[in-house]
Amino acid sequence: MSRSGYTLPVFACASAVAALHWLRHSQPLEVVSVDLIEPAQIVEIPIEQVAGLSKNSALAITRSDPGDNLDLTKNTPIWALVEWRKEPGEAVIIQGGEGIGKQLNAEGKAAIYAYAQRLLKENLCLMLAAGEKITVTIILPEGRSLAVRTSNSAFGVVEGLSLLGTTGISQPLSTPDQLDAFRSELQHKASRFESLVFCIGENGLDLARKLGINSEQLVKTANWLGPMLVEADALDVKEILLFGYHGKLLKLAGGIFHTHHHLADGRREILAAHCALVNLNSADIQAVFHSATAEAALTYLRSLDAKTGSNWVNQVYNAIAQAIDTRSQEYIQSHNTRGTAATICGSILFDRDRKIIVKSKTACILIEKLC
Structure with missing residues (x-):
């Protein structure tokens, strides 16, 4: 029986949750719980590293585990930089950093699609008090080099990988x-x-x-x-x-x-x-x-x-x-x-x-x- 793992958005979310937890409590987490939403399931994701960068920002790292899927992102690090924000706007703003692809047909918008946006925002909003706002930057240090081995460019995504999918489960x-x-x-x-x-x-x-x-x-x-x-x-x-x-x-x-x-x-x-x-x-x-x-x-x-x-x-x-x-x-x-x-x-x-x-x-x- 093949072993299922999780998609990239799940690990990005786990990193962001761990970074936000550090900002609030100044304590690292070894494991975080993520609500996959699709499917309705809570999973435990190990955290590799968490660091406070300042009193207003923290960075956390996970590693992709797509199970037995022949996925080139297997074991690649996924970083999330979380920063407190005072500017008006949504409680959670998601943006792409290094290694996240850009959509040519959307004026360079980060290739972070609907499921990933929803997953991050719903899990993070549960951790925020009324009026609190954060900016989350997802970084894939190896994303740019891995992207040349994918068909991303055929779909108008350049300079990195996409956070794409409709589910948190990665199937072979x-x-x-x-x-x-x-x-x-x-x-x-x-x-x-x-x-x-x-x-x-x-x-x-x-x-x-x-x-x-x-x-x-x-x-x-x-x-x-x-x-x-x-x-x-x-x-x-x-x-x-x-x-x-x-x-x-x-x-x-x-x-x-x-x-x-x-x-x-x-x-x-x-x-x-x-x-x-x-x-x-x-x-x-x-x-x-x-x-x-x-x-x-x-x-x-x-x-x-x-x-x-x-x-x-x-x-x-x-x-x-x-x-x-x-x-x-x-x-x-x-x-x-x-x-x-x-x-x-x-x-x-x-x-x-x-x-x-x-x-x-x-x-x-x-x-x-x-x-």
């Missing part, structure tokens, strides 16, 4: 145990809804909610799209909307139904093949093929459209979306032994700025039902 996303957990969630939701939305990761879940899709119809799949599609069909789910970042989801257009890059990639080959199918010229196909990332290939096609007044992005990505739908239907049908109509699939692909690139024809129908 590529183990059979995690697939069992995803299937269990799918079984529960399939008993309530005939139409569901599959999201590979947190970015898809977050964007789908913002579009007005009922969160109860969202199912996280991580990289297990193939098994999850087959399971949905077996559970008699009528319709699945595949909603994801184009650099992941386009793999399905090439028949790759486990999308972890350690198992299979093929993104540039799939992109280049669809460029050829819509008759893009050879030099431009070569440029797409040799792009460092799927996002870079999309940027190249967009610049080509801007220069020439062409429509290559729409042509290429419409072809890819249709291929995703077709290959998904074929994949499901190949595993359907009941002789019944297979689950219908549609697809929506978005870019690093969480802007939708394309909706397949089927997705356009499904999204009308879901929103």
Whole structure:
């Protein structure tokens, strides 16, 4: 059985709680209790170090423990600097320091998202008296160097890591145990809804909610799209909307139904093949093929459209979306032994700025039902 750990926001919160405790009592804590909120659970987080920097500020350090998840943040230090504040405003202000990423599409705003903000504020506000105010600065000393090994830049986050997620529990996303957990969630939701939305990761879940899709119809799949599609069909789910970042989801257009890059990639080959199918010229196909990332290939096609007044992005990505739908239907049908109509699939692909690139024809129908 794989061991679950906790997400980065939990350790950031624990550090902040320990630092605030020092400011109030001038005493270090070895362990702090954090209310995860999601799920409704109190957990104990060990504190590595606490130091008072002045009568108005203190710093505390924890270390990330994501359990058995293959997470590059494992054992990385998370600092929280807490300072008393007299200026008007919220009781708790959260800001990003060194190693916390900046959002390019939000004028450099710190990449500290809704769950992390809520987790910190709710736990810290319980420790404040009426009228007291603090500023909390989260620091990841290794964040900038670790970020170059992630896909953060593909989602417009630079210079560090994100405090992202919707839960405090960190689950191993590529183990059979995690697939069992995803299937269990799918079984529960399939008993309530005939139409569901599959999201590979947190970015898809977050964007789908913002579009007005009922969160109860969202199912996280991580990289297990193939098994999850087959399971949905077996559970008699009528319709699945595949909603994801184009650099992941386009793999399905090439028949790759486990999308972890350690198992299979093929993104540039799939992109280049669809460029050829819509008759893009050879030099431009070569440029797409040799792009460092799927996002870079999309940027190249967009610049080509801007220069020439062409429509290559729409042509290429419409072809890819249709291929995703077709290959998904074929994949499901190949595993359907009941002789019944297979689950219908549609697809929506978005870019690093969480802007939708394309909706397949089927997705356009499904999204009308879901929103």
